[in-house]
Amino acid sequence: MKIMELTELYNQGKKAMLAADYGFFIQGVETGWVLKNNRTVMDSYALRQRAINGPETADTKTTVLEETLLAPVIMSAMTMPIPAMAQNGLFKVSRALKRAGSMMWTGSPMPKELSELVCKGAPHIQSVKCYADREKILRKIEHCREAGVRWVGIEVDTGQGTKVHDRIIASDCRPPSLDFLRKVRDMTPGKLVFKRVLSKEDAALSLEAGADAVMVSNHGAHTIDYLPHPLQVLPEISRVIRGRIPIFVDGGFRRGTDVFKALALGADLVGLGRPVLYGLAADGEEGVFQVINQITLELKRVMVMTGVDCIEKITPDCLLKLGGQ
Template identity: 30%
Template structure:
């Protein structure tokens, strides 16, 4: 395999190892995939303003998320059906996240149940929730997650319908027959069967509640004591509504560019959301993070932390648990190096003045 020197290299290996249908499911975006490319390219247009001659012999990357202390502001985003990538699936991701001292978010559509993930050992875990038409199923699932020791709900709000993922349509995507969506096993919810296009799109059309609205955040609060993060906010208007609804935090996300194409990259939408939240609740970023430099840029623009999704399943496909451990280690080391070279010894020292965005470059520079 040769030495892996950055996390993007795992995607090359995953493409070689995985069946085409599975790789395409993980890697593809919606329609023209403009937002998929933009999620990465927008980071490349943000430049650094590093400060020098600062003692950076000791660097502290620890932070707290909803009151839980973690080793770094880099967390694992929910990605579905991880046993398609590797037989250990979510078990491996849970163990690797725990070893790294960070948070794993388990997908509703995991191929391991909430109870199975908890059986891997201690760790701080959040649960990503899709709201089904049958609200009793949702209540049951939320209560199971809470009983199992999950600490928060990440409510996905950008998927009343599944985005048009043309690779899945071409491949007639369906969950491999030896796997199931474990959290829904034994429930009469229909199966992700072969369809005329994407089996997942047909499943979502049949099961997911399109009537979901802001009042349902209150409904969720009535059935659980877990804090609720609203995942899928990319505008100031919705950020203010999230605060008003009593959300514990916001995750700026465009669903890995898999829903509506031609929405901005999450890093481009971040500042608007941060300004609207106005410090009342924390704002996190999900999407496009591939380097420690990306983590620093997100924090400089106001994020309290970042979630990493696609790279985790690529590392999992390439090397199982060891791959995910290595991925989290590399991101941590790159982030620490970026802090040192920017003159920051703690997260609190990372400020807006450490970066220049495209908007900044368009403003006239005052004469000194």
């Protein structure tokens, strides 16, 4: 069987998605500025090579909130459009992620087969939007508990729903209050991740509300336009968090070098959204596995060439901020 390389997976997967009805999902809100800025910011950092006396290999394994993964790379939260892309698409993604030693994260709509995914597949996180109907949120969290979900993500940034280009995707939402988030914390038995925190103020409130982790994210460019890339706010959020809880990020990460940059600036886990979709569209279950596996191998090579042999040794000093950015 021919193994597709990462560039080929991305090119073929994106082409296949754009040719399908669900291809709109990979576009951005309104002007598309967020997607363009994602790459601009990522490219504004170079790597500090340390080739002499470097390690012969590097260990990418990490443990976050008692979950051990083969690399700090997981699936970003999404359910759409996976069921439309492949028969039993969610199960194919879950099996691929399990094989890669990664984690699955589903969003809206909540999968009907959630309990089976949790039971048979990769470690699983399920997200819940900030619906205007607060009882609906609580019911969905209860459903997560019944399905055996041990990690729940509450989407604190969906107070105005989601939007792709000029099309509103979800509109029955309103911003959460600190008191309500405390209530969510009290009734969530497992780990609770506050998703898509993008400012030091929201990071501080997340700590106050009892979050077990925060996801720093601009929601795949699906909420409002002109949001910063996570790397632009990660340092200030890290100063607020001060290592008390893990920090996850997503938003335009495509290669092992991108993952390395996020880890250097304070992230504990890096989420992949579109890359997982591209892998599925290009080569099914094997494509998803290869996306995670090849990014992990790239990360390992970068670690060796920058003189670090484990994830914990990746620090801001491993990067160079380029001038004029």
